[in-house]
Amino acid sequence: MKKLSFLFLSLLFTLQIFAQTGNFDFKKLEKDIRQVVQRAYDASVYITPYDSVSNRPKGGSFSGVVIDTTGHVLSAAHAVKPGDLYEITFPDGKKFKAVGLGRIPRNDAAMLKIKDKGSWPYTPMGWSSSLKKDMPCVSIAYPGTVGAKTPTIRLGYIAETETKEGFIRSTCLMEPGDSGGPVFDMKGRVIGLHSKIDLSLDDNFEIPVDLYRKYWNALTKPASYAERPEATIVPEDPQARELKDLPEITQLNVISEKLNERLNKTSFKLKSTSGGTELQILGTLVKPDGFLPETALKNKSFLLSKSSMVGDNPILELSVAKSTPAKVIRRDEANDLVLLQVDHKLKDGIALGTIAIDSVVATDLGKLLTSPQPGNRVLVSILGNTPISIAKGPNPAFIGIGTDLKDGKVVIVNIQPRSPASTAALETGDEVLSFNGKPILKAEDLSKEMAAYKPNDTVNLQLSRAGVPFFKRIALKPRRMAERHIAYRFTDGRSERRTDFGSVLIHDGKLKPSECGGPLYGIDGRFYGVNIARLSRTSSLAIPAAIIQKFVKQSLTEMKEQAMLNYTTFDAPNWQ
Template identity: 40%
Template sequence: MRNWPKSLVTDLSLFYCSPADESAGLYVLYMKIFKLLLITLTFCVDVYGQNTAIEKAYPATVRVWAYDTISRQQMSAQFSAVVVTPQGDIFTAAHTTVPGTTYKVMFPDGTATIALALGKIELADDPMVPDVSMMKIITPGNWPYAEIGYSSSLKLLQPCISIAYPESLNQPLPCVRFGRITSLRDDRGFLQSTCIMEPGDSGGPLFDCLGRVIGIHSAIGIPESENHEIPVDLYRKYRTALGTAKKYNALPDITDTIGHDPLVAPTPQYTLPESLPAACQLITSKIKDKEEKIYGTVFTHGYIVSKSSMVGNEPEIHFNGKVIKAVVVSRNRDKDLVLLKVHGKLPEGVIPSKSVLLQRGQFLISTNIDTANIISVVGSLPLDLPGISSTGFLGASIAYKDGPLLLTFVRRNSPADENNLKEGDELISINGVTIDKAEKYYAELQKYWPDDTITVQLKRQGALYTKQIVLASKPVIAATHPAEMFPGGKSIRRDGFTGVFVHDAVLTPNRCGGPVFDMAGNFRGINIARYSRTATIVMPADIVYEFLKK
């Protein structure tokens, strides 16, 4: 996913809401826009039944990477694309492909095949545009495909659907996101939408509410609302030229007829829930002498569940202008959940009930305390996120090669450095587990969290020695890509979870811990972490209920 020059960033603050906005009257506009969004998109999800836009579009959205067919090796980072004919014609972004190169294409149902990159257009004086590229599956077949729409018929604020493969999640299935068209043509001829993107989504499709391709993901700005899309009419216009495996540095002379959109979307009706439980409350506490703020979800009988890693041992609940002491009853480190008991008056909150089936594209509401509620959609069914960024940090590296496992790098001021581990030391074991491969070393470290103590046995100049080391949190690396620069950033603890699901709510880390409801008012879970630009993670209701029972 590419970055646009700062001068091209469109001011979309109109579509955000803060407490100050409410007094300025923008809150009313904000809610009207989102009601319009909900009305139309919920029609797509609920009214069409088995023929929903998502069900039509999802099977044709593919995960792609350059692939050496001789060595059978992946040769590039993943990107996204969409199949648009049963013969295997594919639309994607030019900055992801090299004409004449072979690519591995993975469908959501697990089918894998090989495609050849055909033509692409990148202007000589500005290679960022128009970013148009085609591929072709070389294996004969009758492939799942999506219908091609018309970008010329789009309207401002028209709802749209993104189905693509964000790189950070590294999942075999694509994620669904919803938004609206915010620009029909920017300074470089691109559409803009609020369907959030990040690296890996490049080349992925943007659909209308009939499941037709209307754009292809190209680039982003820093605000989550700034996402640039290649208009699908460019593919219609240059489709014949793009059938040749070459790079065009100017717009091709050969053009095709674009045609006109024969369909008009109906106007559906939808009713927002009249009320939701008053279940979201603010929790403050101190962790290592630093005050932390996080939301909590109120349940019956004065119990509150929140994000454990953001709640200290002497938490306080802020309710109706009062500060109420709470007691930590239980913690679950693997789920990052904490259970609090409040001896004071609180709203009744969530009443545990039978769980409801989760569906991709289903609308959700994350309630807030001091701002408007956040509307989002279910992006994935339950998935697992291995502990990578959130696990304990030692600060010593081992090379992937045969022979003794020697430390090849010790990071300055890391736990390894502070305990006098040296490059060239041979690693023998961690907590009594013999380490005989580099892969095993990294897998073993992933079992532990920050502040865990591990016993490490090493050998230096033929002599064994042992160290007990307290692991730290992984250091924060300065962001260099706009996908890492969104306001508030990521939650520190954001992975190492099983059975969670993703939605596209734009939350800051200190607004996690609060409840998530569906449009029928059913409790669906707790926002447990802001994972990336595109994804907030929900700990599902079933897991929360089980935690409460225990």
């Protein structure tokens, strides 16, 4: 991997400066996490019910883990039916057929077995009886909102070794799709399987792996047990003494504040309004060395942020009592990025022109990341996946009007409260004449045109009220589908624009939507990108550094070219 140099204005820092803070060694924790990933990643599988008649997978994916050479797969009872056929997909894309074996619903434990002949990656079972409170653990499973066939990694710790219901409670975040996914100790052994969650992000409940040891004989038979089956004695863990708790892991955000006290100077608050709504987001200070002449950078600073959360007249908050206007230079709707300029010279900044951008590869998985926040706060997370795309979400854009054809005219017959149409003061009875210049002749014409647009896009409507034509420029919003599962009601909330990205990094940082727009670093100071969205309970997204660098360079090149076009002979010096 190329050697990375990160130059800030009169600042050069090294790995050792940031890797260790006080008595806590971030480098060691990161090394331990990455060793778990190396040992366990390939055995963590994606599972879908399989239709033997049509010879294709059916809906309803979940997770599991292969734990021996004969192909036994541990998962959750609420996802597995004895005797049913399933397709097992390994992280390398290889697929095999498996059959559901035993399940114990009251404990949510279940087992499958791969039917095809062959050898498979596997990771051994550990002992849940060896767990200690505050012991680090790692989850490798398939959250449904990510929609990837490669697993996403998350870091946590044991909050309770055994709840009243007999589960393990951990802080490894989970959501639908993760069910049956494995949680590992720091030796890379399975200690629990994802089962259920509560509203708090710290309430993630795992099926103890000792249950699979205890009821192994019953679980290897294709049956569902209403009562607990006959048990066997579980032997003691021969490596129990080697497992250590780590109380500091509960305070990583606090411990890491000194780790990023200089990097925090690249994160600022931005405030603006859009359609009467107040917006707040973070901005990332960048130093465009090499992209513009030094004279053009005098008394100017540039920031990146999340475009859909920045209005037309943003204000940059320099301190509690000081702020300055920011100017929008360019927007990139595909990546939801915006480049801003302020007529104020700020110290430091990420020197994009001098960074050697390395691609993020599989060997980077599990690296510790930090998201600096204004006020010297920082959020610690781990890199969960290599760059992937996030498909457009199921919530299409909408205006919030119902139309009907009356007397040859497409007329608004109802308006949804608190919708874009309501904010724009449209009224029932208004005639819709055109949408972005295209005539609306039938009620279905509007829906057809709308299908090409996404939430936060701005459209132009031509209407007529009482025979008087008028125009409205309206920002579309997402149509929220019914999402009743508790996973969609976590307190941090999700970003409005959180899908339809061509390439993003995933990490398990607990970012609030207003905390996006800021930078994402490794503990070695490597600039990974800009946090762009809170996708779900388990995942935050960042636009990779390579895309950031390209966007800023293109934006400033266009700005320079435009300035040259405006440089007329009347402005030029009187050369002799």
